[in-house]
Amino acid sequence: LAKTTQPISMDSYEGQEVNITCSHNNIATNDYITWYQQFPSQGPRFIIQGYKTKVTNEVASLFIPADRKSSTLSLPRVSLSDTAVYYCLVGVNDYKLSFGAGTTVTVRA
Amino acid sequence: DAGVTQSPTHLIKTRGQQVTLRCSPKSGHDTVSWYQQALGQGPQFIFQYYEEEERQRGNFPDRFSGHQFPNYSSELNVNALLLGDSALYLCASSDTGGSGSTEAFFGQGTRLTVV
Numbered sequence: 001l002a003k004t005t006q007p008i009s010m011d012s013y014e015g016q017e018v019n020i021t022c023s024h025n026n027i028a029t030n031d032y033i034t035w036y037q038q039f040p041s042q043g044p045r046f047i048i049q050g051y052k053t054k055v056t057n058e059v060a061s062l063f064i065p066a067d068r069k070s071s072t073l074s075l076p077r078v079s080l081s082d083t084a085v086y087y088c089l090v091g092v093n094d095y096k097l098s099f100g101a102g103t104t105v106t107v108r109a
Numbered sequence: 110d111a112g113v114t115q116s117p118t119h120l121i122k123t124r125g126q127q128v129t130l131r132c133s134p135k136s137g138h139d140t141v142s143w144y145q146q147a148l149g150q151g152p153q154f155i156f157q158y159y160e161e162e163e164r165q166r167g168n169f170p171d172r173f174s175g176h177q178f179p180n181y182s183s184e185l186n187v188n189a190l191l192l193g194d195s196a197l198y199l200c201a202s203s204d205t206g207g208s209g210s211t212e213a214f215f216g217q218g219t220r221l222t223v224v
Contacts, residue, residue, distance in 0.1 A: 034212075043113070043199045043215025044152065087151060096142065096165050097201070097213060099151030 004088045009104040018075040020103050022088030025069050031091035033064060033071045038085045038102070047086075048073070075105075083107045111136065113202050113216035121222045122190050128221060130185040134202030135214045140164075141183040142213065143175060144199040152199055158183050187221075195223045 005023040012018045024033070032051050036044035048055055050062040050071070061074040075082055085102040114133045122128050134141050140159045144152035154167035158177035177183045181202075187194055197220050201213040 041197070041218070041220070043201070043218050045215065046212045049212065085151075096154050096157060096167075097144075097152070098154065099144075101149075102151050 004090055004100055006086075006088050006100065006103045008101065009106070011106050011108065012078055013108050014079055015077050018078050018082070018105055018107075020073045020075075020086055020088070020105070021070055022073070022090075023070045024088070024090040027068050027090050033062065033068075034089045035060070035062065035073045036087045036089065036097075036099075038087065044087060044099075078105075078107045080107050080109060113200055113214050115198075115200050115216035115219050117219060118217065119220045119222075121224060123224055124190055124192060126190050127186065127188045128190060130187075130198050130200075130219045130221070132183045132185070132200030132202075132216060134181050134183070134200075138202035138204050138214070139181050140203045141177060141181065142201045142203070143183070143185045144201065144215075145169070145194075146197040146199060146218070148196075155185070190223045192223050195221060197221075 032049055034049040035047045037047050038044040048057055048060050048062045050064050052064050055062045063072045083106050085104050087099050087102040089097055113135050116131045132141055142157040143155040145155055146152040155169050155173055156166040156175055157164045161177045172188045174186045197218040199218045200216045203213045
């Protein structure tokens with residue numbers, strides 16, 4: 001499984017855009033990039049998944065450059081309720097998810 | 110449509126005791142995975158069940174065992190509890206269809222405290 005590196009924490013204010021970059025230099029050809037969100041005392045929740053270029057859904061956008069060695073999760077106009085831990089996962093193997101420490105995003109008023 | 114449900118939500122046990130945690134997967138899902146999440150860390154994969162068999166296992170001792178029933182629900186058993194087993198135990202369900210991409214659905218977890 002490809003190792004991922006992401007910032008430990010990020011601070012933002014309501015209404016701003018938050019961008020979290022994840023490095024995954026050893027990503028394999030067939031690997032997808034997946035992001036999960038976790039609130040305290042809850043299970044992680046799937047946010048978005050992509051393979052290349054750009055993916056957008058109602059929650060976030062995922063930008064993946066051509067070399068796929070990194071990816072950026074973009075959260076538009078965050079609110080207080082977006083305060084959570086965000087995990088970047090690469091190379092999920094038959095649903096055996098490998099979580100790192102994640103990025104703690106704190107949104108302030 | 111009920112999502113993944115886990116029981117109990119909280120549990121306090123004494124060192125050396127045994128515990129059983131339960132999970133009902135999301136409707137239509139046939140694969141159940143269990144994760145242990147210590148405070149301040151990401152979830153760590155324990156094992157995965159499919160067709161009532163353990164399909165994959167993480168780096169956990171044999172004190173951790175599980176079972177999957179014909180209706181796809183699952184149990185996680187931990188014997189000879191240690192203080193270090195205190196954690197949030199998460200169950201995730203998924204559908205084995207497809208390859209490469211995946212979306213797992215997690216339950217709320219069971220908070221186990223060993224004293």
